[in-house]
Amino acid sequence: MKAAEILNQYKLKRTSCREGIIDVVKSSNQALSENQIRERLAGNYDRTTFYRSFKTLVEHKIIHKIIVDNQFVKYALDNTITKKDNHAHFYCNECQTVKCMDAIPVKQYHLPDGYSDEETEVLIKGTCASCKEQE
Amino acid sequence: MKAAEILNQYKLKRTSCREGIIDVVKSSNQALSENQIRERLAGNYDRTTFYRSFKTLVEHKIIHKIIVDNQFVKYALDNTITKKDNHAHFYCNECQTVKCMDAIPVKQYHLPDGYSDEETEVLIKGTCASCKEQE
DNA sequence: CTGTGTGCAAACACTTTGCAGGTGT
C-alpha cells in the first residue's frame, strides 16, 4: 500500500512530509530515528514539523515508536499497517540498530488478581547477526 | 541488607546521597522517579548529584532504570540486590505507577540464527488493582 | 593525603508551544 493510500484511509491530509516519513519507514528493514528519517528525505523539513507529523502518525497507529534506554527513539510501521501480530523489538548493543521482529510475537503474561493488561512491550537486547559475523 | 553494607560490598564510597537513594528505593513498593526520590530525602540534594549517583548505582547494578514511553523514568532495586529473577515491569495507565513484578519472570524468546540475546525487557501496560477497584 | 563526590552555573539535546502564513481538500 502506498503512503498516499494509507493517509487517505486514515482520513489524514496528504502532505509531502507525512508521505515522506511513511515511505522512508516502510522501505527500511530497521527502525529509524528522527534524524535518520530526515536525512533520507529529499525535502529539508523543519524538526518541528517532523515531530508533529510523527505524533499524528503514531496517534493514528500508522507508525510506532520504540524507545531504548531513554536514549534512542526510533520509528517503524505499526501492526495496523503491517497486519502482523504485536511483536518483540530487538536492539543491537553493537550497531545500535532496532528491528521489529515480526516473526516473534509477544508472549502473554498472567497478572495478579485485579490487574488488567492492555499492552505488552518487549525489547530484546543483544548482538545482531551481522555484528556477530564481524567479530 | 543496609544501604551502607551494599555500598561497601560494591566498593563504593558511602555518601549520604547514595545511601539515601538506596534507602528510599528499597523501602518503596513501587519504582520511583528522580523527583519522587528527591522529595522523600531529608537532605536537599542538587539534581546533578542525583543524576551522578543514579548513574553510579545503575552501573553497579544496585538499582535499575525503567523507562515508559520516553516520559517516565523510574528507579528500583536491581535483581543483583533483590536476588530475584529478571522480572517484568508493570505500568498503570491510570495512576502512572511502575512496579517490578517480582513474581513474573521474563519469558525467553528464540531469536533467528546468528542473533544472540543478552537481556530482555518486558513492560506490561494496563490498570493496577487499586485503580481498578476505584472504577 | 588523594581520589572521588558534591554543588553551582552553564551547556546540551530533544521536544513542545505560539503565531503568522501557506497548503490540501
Place this chain on the structure above:
DNA sequence: ACACCTGCAAAGTGTTTGCACACAG
C-alpha cells in the same frame, strides 16, 4: 473557503559537563 499543516522563534524539560571545593577512605 476553511481547516489544518508548516516553518520559525522561543520556551521547556531532562540530563550532562566543567570547575572549584569538600569529604571519605
